[in-house]
């Protein structure tokens with residue numbers, strides 16, 4: 001059997017890494033042999049199991065976190081001319097979903113010590129055109145949802161939780177998946193649990209869930225399985241949707257992985273605590289803060305380097321030593337596509353300054369205390 005742990009060299013410590021167990025392979029093989037490769041029973045089984053894990057009501061499985069965000073925009077009726085507030089520091093997909101629906105992403109700044117969407121900056125950017133806020137649970141820590149709720153109260157503005165980094169995280173005792181009007185997850189291989197590619201939009205609103213189920217299936221009001229059950233052949237396409245379906249084979253993998261999610265989150269939290277302890281003596285390195293009212297699912301372990309340290313040089317030195325450091329993220333609006341749309345530097349000064357100083361260190365459940373030591377000592381050399 002080929003090395004299922006990944007294509008990298010043993011000496012290279014990647015920034016993220018999935019775990020595929022025998023139980024995952026068995027579940028996938030069973031699905032392959034079940035007669036249902038897609039739109040079968042495993043889709044709703046996975047949806048139910050995932051939302052039960054989050055304490056949420058409805059899940060709509062789709063083939064990426066990006067698709068989940070797009071479904072959310074459609075279900076919230078985001079239209080051309082609407083404004084959608086998005087933090088500057090996130091993956092491009094958080095903002096692209098608004099563009100897909102012809103809306104305008106409005107970028108806001110982030111808090112200096114967490115890099116989470118800053119409610120003060122949000123308050124300054126809300127206009128009569130604002131229809132939604134995409135709150136990104138950056139690195140695995142939920143945004144300040146109570147502060148955001150306060151800002152949108154009575155204004156017809158929805159909150160989409162981009163919880164792609166945060167399955168298993170909590171905010172004031174409430175789980176990721178229950179914090180936004182719609183919460184979106186990604187099951188890409190570097191995330192907590194994987195379906196190879198995949199995602200889920202989670203909500204307590206049955207009407208929005210039904211809308212997203214149609215939207216992921218071309219905007220058609222039934223699917224292959226429901227028509228087989230009812231014996232009907234006719235269907236209606238009620239709006240222009242997409243093919244965002246997540247196959248049964250991938251849902252089988254997701255279900256098998258889900259049984260290990262809590263253990264993985266706990267392992268990530270242990271590794272983060274080890275990093276915190278080990279890096280405390282490095283004056284040039286400051287880990288991001290986790291607020292006392294939240295638990296952090298630690299998708300990423302991000303540190304800020306001191307002003308006098310050249311981040312790109314430190315990055316190159318770490319890579320040369322086999323440490324898969326990374327950078328998450330440059331402000332979205334600095335990408336060429338956004339510049340073509342007219343966005344310019346200066347929109348989010350805290351994010352722009354932080355983006356030059358952040359480094360993502362390796363973080364995945366199988367990391368050992370020795371791996372953490374190795375990263376810390378390489379980082380000490382790289383920032384000296």
Ligand SMILES: Cc1ncc(COP(=O)(O)O)c(C=O)c1O
Pocket residue numbers: 064065066067090091093094136162164165185186187188198199
């Ligand atoms: C914050 C955030 N939002 C959305 C996405 C999109 O997820 P996917 O890659 O599954 O489309 C990602 C993926 O990296 C992400 O990190």
